Amino acid sequence: MSLPAAQGGPEGSPLLTIRGLRTYFYTESGVAKAVDGVDLDIAQGEVLGLVGESGSGKSVTALSILRLIPDPPGRIVAGEILYKGRDLLQLSWDDIREIRGNEISMVFQEPMTSLNPVFTIGMQVMEVIQAHQRVSKREAHARAVEILTEVGIPDPEQRMKQYPHHFSGGQRQRVMIAIALVLNPSLLIADEPTTALDVTIQAQILDLMLEMKERRAGASILLITHNLAVVAETCDRVAVMYGGKIQEVASIDALFDAPFHPYTHGLLGSIPSVDGKKAHRLTVIPGSVPDIYHLPVGCKFVTRCPYAFEPCPDIEPPLIEDAPGHWVRCHLYPHGGTPAVPPPAK
Amino acid sequence: MSGDVLLDVQNLVVRFPVFGGILLRRVGEVEAVKGISFQLQRGETLGLVGESGCGKTTVGRAIINILRAMSYRVEISGRVLYHHASGVVDLAPLSRTQMRPYRADIQMVFQDPYSSLNPRKTVDQIVGEPLRIHTKMSRGERAERVRWLLEKVGLSARHVNRYPHEFSGGQRQRIGIARALATNPKIVIADEPVSALDVSVQAQVINLMQDLQQEFGLSYIFIAHDLSVVRHISNRIAVMSWGDIVEIGPAEEIYQHPQHQYSKTLLAAAPRPDPAFNRARRRS
Numbered sequence: 310m311s312l313p314a315a316q317g318g319p320e321g322s323p324l325l326t327i328r329g330l331r332t333y334f335y336t337e338s339g340v341a342k343a344v345d346g347v348d349l350d351i352a353q354g355e356v357l358g359l360v361g362e363s364g365s366g367k368s369v370t371a372l373s374i375l376r377l378i379p380d381p382p383g384r385i386v387a388g389e390i391l392y393k394g395r396d397l398l399q400l401s402w403d404d405i406r407e408i409r410g411n412e413i414s415m416v417f418q419e420p421m422t423s424l425n426p427v428f429t430i431g432m433q434v435m436e437v438i439q440a441h442q443r444v445s446k447r448e449a450h451a452r453a454v455e456i457l458t459e460v461g462i463p464d465p466e467q468r469m470k471q472y473p474h475h476f477s478g479g480q481r482q483r484v485m486i487a488i489a490l491v492l493n494p495s496l497l498i499a500d501e502p503t504t505a506l507d508v509t510i511q512a513q514i515l516d517l518m519l520e521m522k523e524r525r526a527g528a529s530i531l532l533i534t535h536n537l538a539v540v541a542e543t544c545d546r547v548a549v550m551y552g553g554k555i556q557e558v559a560s561i562d563a564l565f566d567a568p569f570h571p572y573t574h575g576l577l578g579s580i581p582s583v584d585g586k587k588a589h590r591l592t593v594i595p596g597s598v599p600d601i602y603h604l605p606v607g608c609k610f611v612t613r614c615p616y617a618f619e620p621c622p623d624i625e626p627p628l629i630e631d632a633p634g635h636w637v638r639c640h641l642y643p644h645g646g647t648p649a650v651p652p653p654a655k
Numbered sequence: 656m657s658g659d660v661l662l663d664v665q666n667l668v669v670r671f672p673v674f675g676g677i678l679l680r681r682v683g684e685v686e687a688v689k690g691i692s693f694q695l696q697r698g699e700t701l702g703l704v705g706e707s708g709c710g711k712t713t714v715g716r717a718i719i720n721i722l723r724a725m726s727y728r729v730e731i732s733g734r735v736l737y738h739h740a741s742g743v744v745d746l747a748p749l750s751r752t753q754m755r756p757y758r759a760d761i762q763m764v765f766q767d768p769y770s771s772l773n774p775r776k777t778v779d780q781i782v783g784e785p786l787r788i789h790t791k792m793s794r795g796e797r798a799e800r801v802r803w804l805l806e807k808v809g810l811s812a813r814h815v816n817r818y819p820h821e822f823s824g825g826q827r828q829r830i831g832i833a834r835a836l837a838t839n840p841k842i843v844i845a846d847e848p849v850s851a852l853d854v855s856v857q858a859q860v861i862n863l864m865q866d867l868q869q870e871f872g873l874s875y876i877f878i879a880h881d882l883s884v885v886r887h888i889s890n891r892i893a894v895m896s897w898g899d900i901v902e903i904g905p906a907e908e909i910y911q912h913p914q915h916q917y918s919k920t921l922l923a924a925a926p927r928p929d930p931a932f933n934r935a936r937r938r939s
Binding site: 362509511515537539541562565582584593597 | 706824825826854855861862865880884886887906907920922924925927928930931
């Protein structure tokens, strides 16, 4: 398989390279192609946002990286995920377990359900340390205290004896971040880490994640969210997913100032603003997210795209680099080509 | 201004008793709403914002007077004065039966379009139910009106015999809106009506609510935690914290010049889809 050129990040060669990833779910209703040919690079030291609506495949992409897809019904049917030169999809179960936590770790959306209610916080933080490293209980305890202090849990020695229900939602998410980072992984995958939280707590948790990353030289974050404002707040680059495919990749400045893809345009137009002039009416993307079992053959966005023309329903456009570092999957590009309709104006 | 008042909430207090011990005796209480007052004008949208647990949902439920049915021995005091055609009535002390004549005028749209529609009923039954209860319409008239309502909220009248699971989240919320509008209400209380929807669908439902407000002269109490959505739809905004309204005023006034420290904190924390703005803010 020929590899498309690297999408490029702020510096150096990518930490993680995903090529042609396809993860399908075989269910009674048919085959759900949740991830259907994803190409994505995560550079060393960057914060990459992966944005999409429900069913776009963003979470399944993340779970595929750590091989956490429940099988059955799910299966990674094609692709490669290169991490520091090794293909994660070819590793044995023992090897992938070494990667999890040590090299790549994950924070999930629900701080209520991702901690075990019947074990103390201390046991849950220490478990990760002891499962991956040969250390004494005393040392594991010391490390747990250290990391909980770092994520801003006051009086960690005492709090470690308590159970998850003693912690607020924001504190639980701090604990989850502590568990994810205690082994100093190079890549943190955060799947909607603040969606369940209030805005003031959300801001604190996002700040904490960035702060923790800064203290770990070269560490990267893959932030999965449906919220473009959260991306603008935290990320360096962003990839927009729709219908199981990456539709656009760019630096956040390029994406928010001059998005290429009609879908990105629609998304940005449909968010009301907190500051500045109040829009009289929101622009709207007509229709709704297509049924995962019956995705369009060509461009996945064709059913809702105001700019669709002849090739769109039948031919899937390739992901092309139309400006340096700015990739788009749309028949309107390359700019200067001959699309039947003018590209969307800003 | 007072000539246009539709709803006048005065010193509303809601206390939920807490029961404990083996005998489940009353051991304490939670004061969820601590004596708030505000007015809703005819045709306006009043946004109610605040973080989880601030009491915004309880206020909505107290106004529509369903708290007693939902919560054992809840204590409600204060007045909810509803100005209707034939005079002013205090809704707060009314029983279920006494409330019934006014219930058609005040309707509710709920957050979760999945659990707020009965999965065993067809769209026809769901949207037609308020008509069955509150009007003397014949079966034929009801069917006619349900079709008309569905078209109004942007669904096809052909969908009347379908069940909720056959619709997407956004479409389900449209069904919930059609049901709320069935009895020609004056006031619609919308509790987080778009927060469960996908970003691209949220805008559709917000625009729809604004169109319907124009067409039918509705007054909205729009309860939400998303500051950008509330600003977009509201004429006036009340910011709630710990059961109290800490600040109330014209939407633009509150967003441009928040007075209360809590409003300032809340607005500062809201993420902006604007990388340059965020960088500038981080530097300062």
